[in-house]
Amino acid sequence: MRAGVPGDVAVNRFDVHGDPDPIFFRVTGRTTRPPPASTPATGAARATATRDEEGYLWYRGRADDVFKAAGYRIGPSEIENCLVKHPAVANAAVVPKPDAERGALVKAYVVLAPQALQDRAATRADAGMFDAKLVAELQMHVKGKLAPYEYPKEIEFIEALPMTTTGKVQRRVLRLQEEERARTQAA
Numbered sequence: 001m002r003a004g005v006p007g008d009v010a011v012n013r014f015d016v017h018g019d020p021d022p023i024f025f026r027v028t029g030r031t032t033r034p035p036p037a038s039t040p041a042t043g044a045a046r047a048t049a050t051r052d053e054e055g056y057l058w059y060r061g062r063a064d065d066v067f068k069a070a071g072y073r074i075g076p077s078e079i080e081n082c083l084v085k086h087p088a089v090a091n092a093a094v095v096p097k098p099d100a101e102r103g104a105l106v107k108a109y110v111v112l113a114p115q116a117l118q119d120r121a122a123t124r125a126d127a128g129m130f131d132a133k134l135v136a137e138l139q140m141h142v143k144g145k146l147a148p149y150e151y152p153k154e155i156e157f158i159e160a161l162p163m164t165t166t167g168k169v170q171r172r173v174l175r176l177q178e179e180e181r182a183r184t185q186a187a
Contacts, residue, residue: 003053006066006073065171067096069104072149076171079142079150083108086141088116088134093161095175097154098182108152109174110138111161131157 014020049057066075076094083092091111096104112120116134123130135155142151162173 003051006050006075067104069096069099069106070102070149072147074106074150078146079106079108079152080169082142082145083110083138083152086138088113089138090114091161091169093169093171093174094152095171095178097178105153106150107154107156107178108138109156109158109161111159112157 051057065077066073068074074094074096079094080092083089083094089110090113093109095107095109097107099105120127120130134157138155139151162170164170
């Protein structure tokens with residue numbers, strides 16, 4: 001993997017001397033056998049990462065969540081992590097929004113932090129103005145920390161994100177919602 005180029009994370013079952021490493025194994029049915037020479041570390045859900053100049057891997061997300069927008073590969077977890085560092089954001093999820101020209105746009109669903117909710121409620125008459133200002137602020141926040149193509153072109157504020165029983169965000173639900181909205185608009 002070249003530095004700066006996203007790729008799949010895999011483990012090699014051989015140690016530094018080229019001997020089989022007994023630590024890596026796979027259990028299938030009744031047999032225990034070593035995996036192929038290079039096996040995705042996350043099993044069926046492949047992980048993607050970028051290697052830096054020093055050889056460190058930087059996690060980008062699951063391969064099934066990675067999408068293309070305007071020709072760029074987008075890993076939503078990096079954008080989500082950036083958004084939640086803003087004081088107005090309690091939680092965030094990033095999904096592709098279908099777009100005829102670019103294939104997809106980066107869209108963020110944001111759950112506001114309690115203080116931001118109070119500020120929004122205090123400006124009830126100008127809630128639209130509050131939202132527009134916060135959208136611009138969040139976009140600049142992401143632009144200042146990530147690549148220019150990664151900032152969310154659209155941000156929607158919601159009360160809660162769809163979650164699994166184990167507390168993981170269900171991006172799939174939001175992605176399907178965006179696809180349905182696109183079909184409805186096209187019809």
